Amino acid sequence: MSTDEDCPETEPARVGEFELLVLLAILRQADQPYANQVRRDLEENAARRVTRGALYRTLDRLRLKGLVEWEIEPSQVPERGGHPMRRLAVTRAGVEAVRQSRTVLLTFFDGLGGALDHR
Amino acid sequence: MSRDPGRRRLPSGRPASDVPRPPRLSEAVVSLLLGGGETRHVALGDLREDYVRQVDLRGAFAARWWYRLEALDLCLQMAWNPFRTADPPASLRRGGAADRQLEGATTMDWIEALSPRGLGHDLRSALRAVRRDPKLLAFATVITGVGIGATTAVFSVLQPLLIEPLPFEEPERLVWIANVDGDGGGLSSVTSRTGNLRDFRAMTDSFDGLSGWFAFFERSPHTLSGDGEPETLIGVDVAHDLLAVLGVDPVIGRHFRPDEARSPDGDVVILSHDFWERRFGGDEGIVGRTVTIDDRPQVVVGVLPAEFDFSSVFTPNTRVDFLCPFPIDDSTDAWGNTLHIVGRLADDATVESAQADLDRVVAALAEADPRRWGLGGEITPLRERISGPYRPALVLLAASAAVMMLIVCANLANYLLARGARRVPEISLRSTLGASRGRIVRQLVLESLLLALCGSLLGGVLAAVATRWIAQTSAISIPMLSSVSVNGTTLVFCLFVAALVGLLVGVAPASHLVGRRPALAAHASVRGASSGRSARGLRETLVVAEVALACVLLVFGGLLLESFQRVSRTDLGFDAEGVVAWRIRTPxxxxxxxxxxxxxxxxxxxxxxxxxxxxxxxxxxxxxxxxxxxxxxxxxxxxxxxxxxxxxxxxxxxxxxxxxxxxxxxxxxxxxxxxxxxxxxxxxxxxxxxxxxxxxxxxxxxxxxxxxxxxxxxxxxxxxxxxxxxxxxxxxxxxxxxxxxxxxxxxxxxxxxxxxxxxxxxxxxxxxxxLPSDEHQTLASRIDRASSPRRFTLTLLAAFAAIAVLLASLGIYGVLSHSVIERSREIGIRMALGEARRRVVARLVLRTALLALVGVLLGAAATVPLSRLVSNLLFGIHSSDPGVLATTAAILVLVAVVAALFPALRAARTDCAVVLRRT
Structure with missing residues (x-):
C-alpha cells in the first residue's frame, strides 16, 4: 500500500516556504539543534506562530524527503522528566535544497528595483 | 552530523525535586494518543521543557493552561500526520527509553487508520486481496453468515418482546391487575369478577382507565354463516372501553359505545385486521354492514389496526377474529372470576402508588362486605406480565448467540492469523515502500470488514428465512412471535454485528502483523511463511477460548436437553398416544x-x-x-x-x-x-x-x-x-x-x-x-405445544452448541494443520534422528487434547457464574450436574482428538529426506 505521499521522493527535493524556514532554523541552531529551540527561533525571528504539531509534522516530512535527519539523545536535564531529545541535523541534500531555494529566490528578487517599495 | 551533548545549555540547572510537574491528565492523554514510540517520548520531553519555561515566565496557573492547550493542539495535529514513519533508522538510534522499538500498532496508528485519506485506495486493495483468496472468502462468508444469521434471528425474536414498546399508546403506563384468590386455581385464580372491575373503576384514583375482557372466550367459538362457507370464529368479549384504555384506535370505524355492552349477546362487533382481510378482502365499506354470527345479525362497527394482534399479544397461538362488547354488571359478576383486568396508570401514579391505592380499596370493600369472595388485586406492568415468563429463555438465547458469535470471531481471527504469516513479506515490502502502519492496519481491517460484510449478506438471508418460519409456525406458543420479522432495525443490527466482527477479527492479526520486526520478515521471506512462537501461542490461546466457549454452550444445551427429556418422560396421568380431539359446537x-x-x-x-x-x-x-x-x-x-x-x-x-x-x-x-x-x-x-x-x-x-x-x-x-x-x-x-x-x-x-x-x-x-369438522388436534400435539417454549429454546441452543463444536473442531484442525506445515522442518529432523511416526502422531494429538482440556476446564468454570442464566429453565436437574459436565468434556476432548488426528497423520508422513534437503 503506497501512495505518492508515502513514497520518499529522491530528486529533486523541493521545499515549501515553511519547510525552508525550518531547514534554515535548524542550520541556525549551531549548538542546540533541538525542536524547542527551532520553534522558538521561528516564532521570535520569523514573526509567525508555530504550533508544535505543525513543526513535528514538517520534521517528519523533511526526514521522508531525506533533507533532515536526527538522532535520539538521552535527556540529562531534570526539566525533561527523563524524556529523550531529537538532535536535528540538515543532510547534504537538505543543504542543497536550501541553496537551490536561495538561488531561486534571489533570481526572482533580483532586478525588482523599487517595485516592492511602491506597494 | 556533529554532536556534542556536553555543550548543550541546560534550561535552568535546578535540582530534579524542584522541577514543576505539568498537568498529569493532559500528559497522560498525550502519552496515550501518541502511542509508545519515539515521537511520544520526544514530544513529552519538549512539552515538559517548555512548560518549565512557561512557569518561570508566567506563573504556574497560566503555565498549566498553556500546557493543556498545547497538548490539545499537538494531539489534534499529530492525529492526521501522514508523514510519520514507522521507526527511525537503526543507525540513528542509541540507548535509553527512546531506543524502544515499537511492538504492535500505537494509538496514533489507529487514529490515522480512522482518517478518511486514501480510503478509496485502501478499499480497492482490500477488495483485491479478498478476491485473490476465494477459499478464505467462502470460509469466512459461511461461518460469519451462520453466526450473524443466528444472532440476527435471536435479536428479531427478542425485539418485539423485550426491546420494542408494546403496540399500545404509552405502553409503560399500562398495568395488569391479577386477582389472587385461593391457591392453585389456574386461570380462575388470576382472573377477577366483573363486580371488582366496576368497584375499582369507581373507587381508585390511580388510573386513567380500567378495563378487561372475558378470559374464557376460547371456550365459546362462534359460527359465521351467510355469504360463503360457514366458518368457526373466535371472538373476545371485551369491556366497551378496552381499546380506549390500551390506546388502540380502530383503523376504520369506531370504538364500542357503553350502551352496546348491555347483554352478553350484543349485536355489534369489531373485526380483527387479519380476519377483515382474509374474509372480506380488506373492504373498507365493511363498517355498518351486517354479518351473521351464531345465526344472529351483528353490525360491524370497526376494524382493528394491523399492528394490534390481540391473540399474539395476550393469547399466543389462539386466533382472534373479532371483539364484541361484554357487560360489566351483576349478570356477569355472578359468573365468578372470569375477567382479565388491565389499567392505564394516571400521569402521576406509579405501580407502587397504584398498588397502595388498590389495597386500600380492596380493604374497604372487604370491610363493607365480609362475605364478598374473589376480591383482590396485584398490579404488574403489562410488559412484565406478557414477556416476563419468557425473559429467562430469551436472555439465555441472546447470551448463547453472543457466545457463538465470539467463537465465530475466534475462528476467523485464527484463520486470518495463519494467513497473515504468509503475508509478512508483502506487508514488509509495503512498509519499506513508505506505507505507514496506520494505513497497513486499515487495509487489513478493511479486508476483515469486507469478509464480515459478505457474511452479513448470507446472515441476513438466513435470518429472514428463520424469522419467516418463526412468525408463521403455530408450533411455538410465545407472545408477539407473529410480528417477528427482519425489519430496518434488524438489518441495522445485522450490519452492526458484521462491523463488530470485522473489527474484532481484523484488529488482532493486523496489530500482530504490523508489529513484526523487519528481520523476521526477511527471515520469513527466505524460510517460507512462519508465524513464529508468539503467533502460534496466540492461535492456541484462541483455540482454548473457542473450546471454553463451546463448552459453556454445550453444558447449557446438555442441561436443557436433559430437562426436556425429564419433562417429556413425566407421567401426565393419561395416555395421549393415538387420541385425536374434535371441538364439537352444539348446533x-x-x-x-x-x-x-x-x-x-x-x-x-x-x-x-x-x-x-x-x-x-x-x-x-x-x-x-x-x-x-x-x-x-x-x-x-x-x-x-x-x-x-x-x-x-x-x-x-x-x-x-x-x-x-x-x-x-x-x-x-x-x-x-x-x-x-x-x-x-x-x-x-x-x-x-x-x-x-x-x-x-x-x-x-x-x-x-x-x-x-x-x-x-x-x-x-x-x-x-x-x-x-x-x-x-x-x-x-x-x-x-x-x-x-x-x-x-x-x-x-x-x-x-x-x-x-x-x-x-x-x-x-x-x-x-x-357442523364444522375441521377443528381437531391430536393430544400429542397439544402436549408438544404445552412444552413448545422449552423446545424452542432447546432447539436453538442445541443448534448453537452444535455450530460451536463444529467451529471449535475447525479451529483445532486449522491451527494444527498450520502448525504441522510450519514445523515440518522440526518434525523432519526429529524423524531423521529416529523419532517414530507413532510418537509424532501421539505428541501432536496429546498437545491438542491438552489444549482442549484446558478449554473445557475454563468453560466448566465459566458455567458456574453463568448458571443463573439457565437455572430458571431447568427441570429436575441441577445446573452443575456432573453427568452433563462429564459428557461435555468427553465430547469436546474427543472432537479435538479427531480434529487433530488428520493433520497429525499428515505430519507423520513427512519425508525427512525432502525436508532436510530443503533445510
Missing part, C-alpha cells in the same frame, strides 16, 4: 339438555362404529389447557381459605378413553342422569387434602350444589407437565341442567391420525352437515 337449532344429549349420543355412536376407533368420549375441557377452577367446600368443614379445584365435565367413557386409572370407586354410568343424585369423581390429591380416610360416599359442595363422591381418579397433570396436578373434580355431563355450548370429542384409535381424521370428519358431516 343452535337444538333446544334443551335432552336434545343436546341425544345429538351427542348419535354422534358418539356413529364415530365409535367407524373402523379402527376403540373408544369415544366427551369432555368440556382437554388436559393441558383451559385452567378453569371453581371454589369447593366440604359440607360441615370450616376452611381457613378458599380452595379451588379444576372442574372437568365429562361423559361416562372419558376416564376410560384417556386411560386415567380409577384408584377407588366407580366411573360414571348411564344411570348418573338428571334424575339421580348429583355425583362427582375427585382426584387423589383432592381426596387426601379434603377427607380423612376414604373419600368414597363423602360430600363435596360447589356453590349451592352438593355432590356425592363416587370415585377417586389418579392425578392428571392438567396445567402442564412441569406443574403439580392440583385438585381436580370430574362431574358427569349427563347431570347438567344447561348443556355446554361446545364439547371436545376425544377419539382413541389404532389408526394413525392421517387415516382417522378424514374418516371421522366424514362421519361428523353425515350426522350434521352444518
Amino acid at each position: 343452535a337449532r337444538l333446544q334443551g339438555a335432552d336434545d343436546v344429549e341425544s345429538f351427542h349420543r348419535e354422534l358418539i355412536e356413529a364415530v365409535a362404529s367407524s373402523p379402527g376407533v376403540s373408544s369415544v368420549a366427551l369432555t368440556d375441557d382437554l388436559p393441558l389447557g383451559g385452567n378453569r377452577s371453581w371454589g369447593i367446600a366440604v359440607p360441615g368443614v370450616v376452611q381457613d381459605e378458599p380452595i379451588n379445584a379444576f372442574v372437568h365435565l365429562v361423559d361416562a367413557a372419558y376416564l376410560d378413553t384417556l386411560e386415567i386409572p380409577l384408584a377407588e370407586g366407580r366411573p360414571f354410568t348411564a344411570g348418573d342422569d338428571r334424575e339421580s343424585a348429583p355425583v362427582a369423581i375427585v382426584n387423589q390429591s383432592l381426596a387426601s387434602r379434603l377427607y380423612d380416610g376414604s373419600a368414597l360416599g363423602r360430600e363435596l359442595r360447589f356453590g349451592h350444589g352438593v355432590f356425592e363422591v363416587v370415585g377417586v381418579a389418579a392425578d392428571v397433570l392438567h396445567q402442564s407437565a412441569e406443574q403439580e396436578s392440583g385438585l381436580q373434580v370430574y362431574l358427569p355431563l349427563s347431570q347438567l341442567a344447561e348443556p355446554p355450548g361446545q364439547v371436545e370429542m376425544v377419539v382413541r384409535s389404532t389408526l394413525p391420525p392421517s387415516s382417522l381424521v378424514p374418516q371421522v370428519r366424514a362421519t361428523i358431516v353425515s350426522v350434521d352437515p352444518t
Whole structure:
C-alpha cells in the first residue's frame, strides 16, 4: 500500500516556504539543534506562530524527503522528566535544497528595483 | 552530523525535586494518543521543557493552561500526520527509553487508520486481496453468515418482546391487575369478577382507565354463516372501553359505545385486521354492514389496526377474529372470576402508588362486605406480565448467540492469523515502500470488514428465512412471535454485528502483523511463511477460548436437553398416544339438555362404529389447557381459605378413553342422569387434602350444589407437565341442567391420525352437515405445544452448541494443520534422528487434547457464574450436574482428538529426506 505521499521522493527535493524556514532554523541552531529551540527561533525571528504539531509534522516530512535527519539523545536535564531529545541535523541534500531555494529566490528578487517599495 | 551533548545549555540547572510537574491528565492523554514510540517520548520531553519555561515566565496557573492547550493542539495535529514513519533508522538510534522499538500498532496508528485519506485506495486493495483468496472468502462468508444469521434471528425474536414498546399508546403506563384468590386455581385464580372491575373503576384514583375482557372466550367459538362457507370464529368479549384504555384506535370505524355492552349477546362487533382481510378482502365499506354470527345479525362497527394482534399479544397461538362488547354488571359478576383486568396508570401514579391505592380499596370493600369472595388485586406492568415468563429463555438465547458469535470471531481471527504469516513479506515490502502502519492496519481491517460484510449478506438471508418460519409456525406458543420479522432495525443490527466482527477479527492479526520486526520478515521471506512462537501461542490461546466457549454452550444445551427429556418422560396421568380431539359446537337449532344429549349420543355412536376407533368420549375441557377452577367446600368443614379445584365435565367413557386409572370407586354410568343424585369423581390429591380416610360416599359442595363422591381418579397433570396436578373434580355431563355450548370429542384409535381424521370428519358431516369438522388436534400435539417454549429454546441452543463444536473442531484442525506445515522442518529432523511416526502422531494429538482440556476446564468454570442464566429453565436437574459436565468434556476432548488426528497423520508422513534437503 503506497501512495505518492508515502513514497520518499529522491530528486529533486523541493521545499515549501515553511519547510525552508525550518531547514534554515535548524542550520541556525549551531549548538542546540533541538525542536524547542527551532520553534522558538521561528516564532521570535520569523514573526509567525508555530504550533508544535505543525513543526513535528514538517520534521517528519523533511526526514521522508531525506533533507533532515536526527538522532535520539538521552535527556540529562531534570526539566525533561527523563524524556529523550531529537538532535536535528540538515543532510547534504537538505543543504542543497536550501541553496537551490536561495538561488531561486534571489533570481526572482533580483532586478525588482523599487517595485516592492511602491506597494 | 556533529554532536556534542556536553555543550548543550541546560534550561535552568535546578535540582530534579524542584522541577514543576505539568498537568498529569493532559500528559497522560498525550502519552496515550501518541502511542509508545519515539515521537511520544520526544514530544513529552519538549512539552515538559517548555512548560518549565512557561512557569518561570508566567506563573504556574497560566503555565498549566498553556500546557493543556498545547497538548490539545499537538494531539489534534499529530492525529492526521501522514508523514510519520514507522521507526527511525537503526543507525540513528542509541540507548535509553527512546531506543524502544515499537511492538504492535500505537494509538496514533489507529487514529490515522480512522482518517478518511486514501480510503478509496485502501478499499480497492482490500477488495483485491479478498478476491485473490476465494477459499478464505467462502470460509469466512459461511461461518460469519451462520453466526450473524443466528444472532440476527435471536435479536428479531427478542425485539418485539423485550426491546420494542408494546403496540399500545404509552405502553409503560399500562398495568395488569391479577386477582389472587385461593391457591392453585389456574386461570380462575388470576382472573377477577366483573363486580371488582366496576368497584375499582369507581373507587381508585390511580388510573386513567380500567378495563378487561372475558378470559374464557376460547371456550365459546362462534359460527359465521351467510355469504360463503360457514366458518368457526373466535371472538373476545371485551369491556366497551378496552381499546380506549390500551390506546388502540380502530383503523376504520369506531370504538364500542357503553350502551352496546348491555347483554352478553350484543349485536355489534369489531373485526380483527387479519380476519377483515382474509374474509372480506380488506373492504373498507365493511363498517355498518351486517354479518351473521351464531345465526344472529351483528353490525360491524370497526376494524382493528394491523399492528394490534390481540391473540399474539395476550393469547399466543389462539386466533382472534373479532371483539364484541361484554357487560360489566351483576349478570356477569355472578359468573365468578372470569375477567382479565388491565389499567392505564394516571400521569402521576406509579405501580407502587397504584398498588397502595388498590389495597386500600380492596380493604374497604372487604370491610363493607365480609362475605364478598374473589376480591383482590396485584398490579404488574403489562410488559412484565406478557414477556416476563419468557425473559429467562430469551436472555439465555441472546447470551448463547453472543457466545457463538465470539467463537465465530475466534475462528476467523485464527484463520486470518495463519494467513497473515504468509503475508509478512508483502506487508514488509509495503512498509519499506513508505506505507505507514496506520494505513497497513486499515487495509487489513478493511479486508476483515469486507469478509464480515459478505457474511452479513448470507446472515441476513438466513435470518429472514428463520424469522419467516418463526412468525408463521403455530408450533411455538410465545407472545408477539407473529410480528417477528427482519425489519430496518434488524438489518441495522445485522450490519452492526458484521462491523463488530470485522473489527474484532481484523484488529488482532493486523496489530500482530504490523508489529513484526523487519528481520523476521526477511527471515520469513527466505524460510517460507512462519508465524513464529508468539503467533502460534496466540492461535492456541484462541483455540482454548473457542473450546471454553463451546463448552459453556454445550453444558447449557446438555442441561436443557436433559430437562426436556425429564419433562417429556413425566407421567401426565393419561395416555395421549393415538387420541385425536374434535371441538364439537352444539348446533343452535337444538333446544334443551335432552336434545343436546341425544345429538351427542348419535354422534358418539356413529364415530365409535367407524373402523379402527376403540373408544369415544366427551369432555368440556382437554388436559393441558383451559385452567378453569371453581371454589369447593366440604359440607360441615370450616376452611381457613378458599380452595379451588379444576372442574372437568365429562361423559361416562372419558376416564376410560384417556386411560386415567380409577384408584377407588366407580366411573360414571348411564344411570348418573338428571334424575339421580348429583355425583362427582375427585382426584387423589383432592381426596387426601379434603377427607380423612376414604373419600368414597363423602360430600363435596360447589356453590349451592352438593355432590356425592363416587370415585377417586389418579392425578392428571392438567396445567402442564412441569406443574403439580392440583385438585381436580370430574362431574358427569349427563347431570347438567344447561348443556355446554361446545364439547371436545376425544377419539382413541389404532389408526394413525392421517387415516382417522378424514374418516371421522366424514362421519361428523353425515350426522350434521352444518357442523364444522375441521377443528381437531391430536393430544400429542397439544402436549408438544404445552412444552413448545422449552423446545424452542432447546432447539436453538442445541443448534448453537452444535455450530460451536463444529467451529471449535475447525479451529483445532486449522491451527494444527498450520502448525504441522510450519514445523515440518522440526518434525523432519526429529524423524531423521529416529523419532517414530507413532510418537509424532501421539505428541501432536496429546498437545491438542491438552489444549482442549484446558478449554473445557475454563468453560466448566465459566458455567458456574453463568448458571443463573439457565437455572430458571431447568427441570429436575441441577445446573452443575456432573453427568452433563462429564459428557461435555468427553465430547469436546474427543472432537479435538479427531480434529487433530488428520493433520497429525499428515505430519507423520513427512519425508525427512525432502525436508532436510530443503533445510
